[in-house]
Amino acid sequence: MVDRRRTQTRARASLEGRFEAWRQLPAQGARPHGGWIRAIREALGMTAEELAERMGVSQPSVTRLERSERDSVARLDTLIRAADALECDVVYALVPRRPLEEMVTDQARRRARERVEQVAHTMALEDQAVADSELAKQLATLTDFYRTQPGLWRHGLG
Numbered sequence: 001m002v003d004r005r006r007t008q009t010r011a012r013a014s015l016e017g018r019f020e021a022w023r024q025l026p027a028q029g030a031r032p033h034g035g036w037i038r039a040i041r042e043a044l045g046m047t048a049e050e051l052a053e054r055m056g057v058s059q060p061s062v063t064r065l066e067r068s069e070r071d072s073v074a075r076l077d078t079l080i081r082a083a084d085a086l087e088c089d090v091v092y093a094l095v096p097r098r099p100l101e102e103m104v105t106d107q108a109r110r111r112a113r114e115r116v117e118q119v120a121h122t123m124a125l126e127d128q129a130v131a132d133s134e135l136a137k138q139l140a141t142l143t144d145f146y147r148t149q150p151g152l153w154r155h156g157l158g
Contacts, residue, residue: 004148005147005148008104008148009101012099012100012101012104013101015100016099016100016101019095019096022093022095023095023097025095033070034066034070035066035069035070036069037051037062037065037066037069037079037082037083037086038066038069038070040086040088041066041086044086046086048062048063048066049062051082051085051086054085054086055081055082055085062082065078065082076090076092104147104152105143105147107146107152107153108142108143108144108145108146108147108152109139109143111142111143111146111152112138112139112141112142112143112145112146113139115142116135116138116139116142119138120135
């Protein structure tokens with residue numbers, strides 16, 4: 001169990017190092033209003049017809065592609081084809097909004113809190129209430145335990 005936890009922690013740490021620069025991109029690299037394809041095509045002085053020719057498609061197809069990119073429904077493979085025709089690269093990444101370790105700990109804490117509250121409620125019904133300090137210890141212990149368990153993100157982990 002300790003090895004598994006270390007492996008997961010190392011994997012998260014390794015990814016975190018890669019995400020730092022990417023987290024700055026949403027603010028700095030916001031997509032132009034008309035989309036990247038159109039913005040780059042126009043900056044190059046290229047018409048939609050010329051891009052269509054380079055892509056081996058019709059001009060209306062390029063217009064539809066630019067609209068679909070603007071509306072966030074363009075297919076990745078089509079964006080890659082357009083990028084190639086524009087001598088560009090598509091950069092694709094999923095960048096967590098906050099550190100992975102924090103996300104895992106928060107989820108484990110939610111699971112632990114659910115469990116501790118269930119037990120505390122049952123104990124109180126049996127007139128065996130547990131002190132807040134003991135509940136806090138149980139919460140910390142269960143949080144640490146759940147951080148390493150499979151199914152952490154599944155609904156109803158007990």
